[in-house]
Every structure is written in C-alpha cells, then in structure tokens.
Amino acid sequence: MNHKMTWRQITASLALAGFAVTPAHVLAQKTVEQGIQEYRDMLADGNPAELIELEGEDLWKKPQGPNKVSLEKCDLGQGPGVLKGAFATLPRYFEDAKRVMDMETRLAYCMETLQGRDRAEITKKVYSGTAQPATEMEALAAYVVAQSKGMKANVPQSHPEELASRARGEKLFFFRGGPYDFSCASCHSIDDQRIRLQGLPNLTKSAPAQAAFGAWPAYRVSQGAVRTMQWRMYDCFRQQRFPELNFGSQVSVDLITYLGVQAKGGTMQATSLKR
Numbered sequence: 615m616n617h618k619m620t621w622r623q624i625t626a627s628l629a630l631a632g633f634a635v636t637p638a639h640v641l642a643q644k645t646v647e648q649g650i651q652e653y654r655d656m657l658a659d660g661n662p663a664e665l666i667e668l669e670g671e672d673l674w675k676k677p678q679g680p681n682k683v684s685l686e687k688c689d690l691g692q693g694p695g696v697l698k699g700a701f702a703t704l705p706r707y708f709e710d711a712k713r714v715m716d717m718e719t720r721l722a723y724c725m726e727t728l729q730g731r732d733r734a735e736i737t738k739k740v741y742s743g744t745a746q747p748a749t750e751m752e753a754l755a756a757y758v759v760a761q762s763k764g765m766k767a768n769v770p771q772s773h774p775e776e777l778a779s780r781a782r783g784e785k786l787f788f789f790r791g792g793p794y795d796f797s798c799a800s801c802h803s804i805d806d807q808r809i810r811l812q813g814l815p816n817l818t819k820s821a822p823a824q825a826a827f828g829a830w831p832a833y834r835v836s837q838g839a840v841r842t843m844q845w846r847m848y849d850c851f852r853q854q855r856f857p858e859l860n861f862g863s864q865v866s867v868d869l870i871t872y873l874g875v876q877a878k879g880g881t882m883q884a885t886s887l888k889r
C-alpha cells in the first residue's frame with residue numbers, strides 16, 4: 615500500500631468522524647476555516663502535496679515527447695531551468711511566445727516547444743478526478759511552486775502586454791453574465807461574505823487577495839488532490855454558471871494576472887492545504 619492511499623483513508627475517516635460526531639448547532643458555528651486549521655495543526659510536519667512535488671520533480675527531469683528531452687531547460691521567466699522564485703513573478707510576458715502566460719500555460723508551452731508534444735495531448739486531462747492520482751500538470755505545478763514558497767508575490771507590470779492583461783482581467787472580474795447575472799465580484803467583493811459555510815474572500819482588497827493568491831495551488835483535503843490556479847478559475851467559472859473555461863485561455867490568464875497584481879507583496883504559501 616502506498617503512502618498516498620493511506621493518507622486519503624485517514625482524511626476520509628477524519629472527515630466522516632468530524633461530521634458524524636459534531637452536533638448540528640456546533641457544526642453551524644464552526645467555520646470551514648477552523649476545521650482546516652485543525653487539519654493543518656494535525657499535519658504540522660507533513661503536507662501530502664510533498665509527495666506530489668516529488669512526482670513533479672521526476673516528471674520535470676524525465677525525457678519525453680518526440681524530442682526525448684526533459685523540461686529542465688524550460689524558461690519560466692528567470693532563465694532556462696531556473697525555478698527559484700519563478701512562480702512568484704508569474705503571470706508575465708514572454709518574448710518568445712509574444713504573450714502573457716501563467717505558470718501552467720507556460721509549462722504546456724514548454725512541453726510543446728521543447729519536447730515537441732502535441733497540445734491536444736498535453737491539455738487532454740490537466741485536472742485529476744477526486745482521489746485519482748495527480749495529473750502530470752498538477753505534479754509539475756506542485757514541484758515548481760515549491761521553489762517560491764515564502765517569497766513575495768511580484769507579478770510584473772512593466773511590459774504593455776502585462777498592463778493590458780491586468781486591465782482585461784479587472785474588466786472580466788466585474789463582468790456580469792450567465793443565468794444568474796453573476797460576476798466574480800458578486801461573490802468576491804464584499805467583506806465577510808459566506809456561501810454555505812465557506813468564506814468568500816474580498817479579492818478587491820489587498821490582504822484577502824494576498825492570502826487567496828498565495829494559497830494556490832493547494833492540496834484540497836476534500837478531494838485528495840492538488841488543485842492549481844487554472845483549476846480554481848475553472849471551478850469559479852462553473853460556480854458563476856459561465857461556459858466552461860478553457861485551460862490556458864487568455865481569459866484564464868488575464869484573471870490570474872489581475873489577482874496576482876492585487877496580491878502584490880503577499881507571501882507565496884503554495885502548496886497550501888484547503889478544505
């Protein structure tokens with residue numbers, strides 16, 4: 615039996631026990647954040663994402679694709695193969711691609727250009743299902759972000775394309791549509807708003823934006839999986855009843871750029887633990 619399975623079984627039984635033994639009136643008072651804090655305390659010296667980071671390191675170094683090369687020369691903005699601090703300054707403009715890219719879009723670009731792989735194959739399954747093993751993208755993301763842990767978010771705003779990406783992202787954030795006429799702001803621009811028991815951070819303010827941006831990718835305890843920032847955008851699009859968000863699309867990158875700039879100076883904590 616491998617480590618990961620054991621961990622999943624433990625969290626599953628903890629969750630069951632927690633819900634089974636907690637009287638309804640107590641459950642109502644206890645926020646999800648408090649519950650997660652308890653998990654964090656229990657796991658003080660072991661985040662299951664660390665195992666996925668190791669898988670990501672193997673994938674980073676593994677020759678793949680028609681060109682049979684690894685990703686070790688992938689340039690995430692700090693030079694080929696430089697991972698330290700790279701994630702804290704993404705999304706950013708890349709001269710070779712002539713566009714602003716977030717970490718995941720850039721990883722896909724490196725798989726395409728360095729390894730010679732087909733984009734359709736790379737993006738076919740970027741998110742794992744509940745309790746499935748991490749996908750290649752999730753494992754690579756976990757590995758890359760670990761090299762920026764503790765650093766300050768510093769998403770650049772010097773190239774005109776970077777400014778344009780943030781401006782579009784801001785517009786998108788406030789753009790209302792869909793069957794409920796929701797925008798991101800409907801759920802994320804009011805202090806102390808909740809949906810069911812989940813806190814909804816006010817992402818228009820610096821401190822909550824810093825905490826939210828710095829937390830992703832995160833290990834979702836309830837799903838037994840590493841969830842990336844692209845996934846976070848995808849899932850909020852779903853909650854907003856918007857059309858399915860394409861992985862690496864301009865819209866996804868622009869929203870992440872907007873959030874990243876809002877979060878300037880915040881501490882990168884990924885991979886953190888989330889509900």
Ligand code: HEC
Pocket residue numbers: 787796797798799800801802809812813814815825826827829846847850851853854869873889
């Ligand atoms: C219908 C309400 C709703 C809408 C609309 C919505 N979200 Fe969310 N968002 C949520 C909920 C609920 C969570 C927390 C989910 C959880 O913990 O499972 C969340 C979480 C997040 C987080 C992570 C916060 C953290 O602290 O970890 C970010 C970032 C985010 N949303 C961004 C967006 C963006 C960008 C949009 C617009 C594309 C958006 N959301 C639209 C409900 C919404």
